[in-house]
Amino acid sequence: MTTTPPPLSASGCPMLHGAAFAAHPDAVYKQLRTQGAAGWAEIAPRVHALVVTDHRAAVTLLNDTATYSKDARRWDALTQGQVPADSPVLGMMAWRPSVLYTDGDDHARLRWAMDDCIARISPHRLRELTRRSALTLIARVITDGRADLMADFADLVPMLVFADLLGCPPEKTDQMVRACQDLISAGPEAAQGAADFAGLLFELIQFRRTQPGQDLTSWMINHAAQLTDDEALNQLFCVTGAGLIPTAAATAWTLHLLLRDDEYAGNLAAGTLTVRRALSKALWEHAPMANFSVHFARYDTSLRGAHIPGHVPVLISHAAANTDPALPGGRSYDSRAHLAWSAGPHRCPAISQATTIVQTAVETILDQLWDMTLADERATPLLRHGPFHQCPQTMPITFRPKSRARISATALAGGTP
Numbered sequence: 081m082t083t084t085p086p087p088l089s090a091s092g093c094p095m096l097h098g099a100a101f102a103a104h105p106d107a108v109y110k111q112l113r114t115q116g117a118a119g120w121a122e123i124a125p126r127v128h129a130l131v132v133t134d135h136r137a138a139v140t141l142l143n144d145t146a147t148y149s150k151d152a153r154r155w156d157a158l159t160q161g162q163v164p165a166d167s168p169v170l171g172m173m174a175w176r177p178s179v180l181y182t183d184g185d186d187h188a189r190l191r192w193a194m195d196d197c198i199a200r201i202s203p204h205r206l207r208e209l210t211r212r213s214a215l216t217l218i219a220r221v222i223t224d225g226r227a228d229l230m231a232d233f234a235d236l237v238p239m240l241v242f243a244d245l246l247g248c249p250p251e252k253t254d255q256m257v258r259a260c261q262d263l264i265s266a267g268p269e270a271a272q273g274a275a276d277f278a279g280l281l282f283e284l285i286q287f288r289r290t291q292p293g294q295d296l297t298s299w300m301i302n303h304a305a306q307l308t309d310d311e312a313l314n315q316l317f318c319v320t321g322a323g324l325i326p327t328a329a330a331t332a333w334t335l336h337l338l339l340r341d342d343e344y345a346g347n348l349a350a351g352t353l354t355v356r357r358a359l360s361k362a363l364w365e366h367a368p369m370a371n372f373s374v375h376f377a378r379y380d381t382s383l384r385g386a387h388i389p390g391h392v393p394v395l396i397s398h399a400a401a402n403t404d405p406a407l408p409g410g411r412s413y414d415s416r417a418h419l420a421w422s423a424g425p426h427r428c429p430a431i432s433q434a435t436t437i438v439q440t441a442v443e444t445i446l447d448q449l450w451d452m453t454l455a456d457e458r459a460t461p462l463l464r465h466g467p468f469h470q471c472p473q474t475m476p477i478t479f480r481p482k483s484r485a486r487i488s489a490t491a492l493a494g495g496t497p
């Protein structure tokens with residue numbers, strides 16, 4: 081916890097980006113709370129948004145579709161050219177024809193396709209795919225005695241899983257993983273990564289039109305909602321954009337809790353229940369999608385005392401709402417009242433799939449590297465820069481080096497999908 085408050089932007093707003101936010105996000109949420117249920121923040125250089133930090137206000141807004149829209153074409157500052165064209169927030173906030181940016185009947189149609197496709201993922205296949213991906217990654221570091229849980233494991237498991245779920249041919253997987261790595265980098269290579277990834281999805285759609293398989297791409301393009309190619313591409317882009325970093329972050333936070341917190345560390349042998357409870361606590365305390373669920377009021381309005389002008393972005397701080405001091409104390413982490421999955425019609429459609437990936441990845445690495453310890457004892461690791469995700473930059477671990485042979489034996493014994 082810092083004693084000096086984080087610096088304000090030139091416009092006098094708390095900054096939801098930059099090094100000070102990455103080091104002390106809670107101090108910035110505290111600054112925001114002084115403005116009421118929603119406060120102005122700078123989310124990138126020269127880009128401002130209202131951010132809701134009050135749990136009750138967040139739930140009200142997320143369910144009030146008559147007042148609030150998800151359609152980013154309502155963003156006045158953007159349509160009037162006041163947002164820098166190369167702003168790093170545009171990759172996630174600019175309008176696309178997908179579930180994330182639509183309302184009412186348009187959203188219902190796209191969400192119908194999304195829900196049906198996600199529901200077709202077999203839980204057994206997903207578990208096996210995640211286990212096999214996790215083992216492949218552990219095999220790369222197991223003889224070293226050290227690794228970075230982020231770069232070597234948590235970031236890559238969902239990428240390998242998604243490449244397979246999307247029906248990416250094996251010879252293209254490396255290319256897709258590289259594009260995804262750039263896409264989520266929040267650095268200068270992000271825009272190129274997004275373009276490369278969209279190009280790969282375009283090729284994949286053409287390929288699966290002639291050779292359909294049991295994968296998200298084939299299901300999306302053949303769904304009864306009859307999506308155009310552009311809609312299908314953006315829906316698949318949305319699945320990946322919405323799914324990758326939060327799943328990586330949830331995996332990392334769960335492992336961080338299990339390795340650091342005495343309440344869990346002594347109970348690791350208790351297995352699945354412990355991992356599930358740790359995930360639940362991680363979702364309360366470190367909401368992976370920290371500030372998102374972007375909405376635009378259709379007209380000037382108010383929200384629990386806060387003035388909300390129409391046509392400006394209003395973000396929900398899932399992170400700040402979950403840690404709202406007004407929430408009753410002593411709640412159980414098993415409670416589902418947290419907002420890590422959001423709420424209302426745009427609530428995450430893949431909760432059980434995300435849980436399966438995180439749980440399987442965590443159990444697999446704990447099985448293989450049972451003696452791993454965190455190399456950095458800090459209570460809260462430094463976060464990646466940017467307003468949207470709450471995700472550690474690195475998480476170095478050490479363990480006793482082991483033979484790679486033990487992994488191939490395990491992988492073969494489990495079979496592969």
Ligand code: HEM
Pocket residue numbers: 179180181191194198318319320322323324326327330367368369372373374398419420421422425426427428429430433434435
């Ligand atoms: C722990 C991991 C995850 C967390 C914390 C998470 C969280 C969220 C949140 C907060 C939203 C609301 C976004 C908004 O309204 O702007 C959302 C939406 C969404 N998520 Fe997840 N998510 C996770 C994993 C996944 C995965 C693995 C997938 C895909 C398989 C996925 C697919 C989606 C989609 C498609 C939406 C948009 C839904 C809509 O707008 O109707 N998510 N997620």
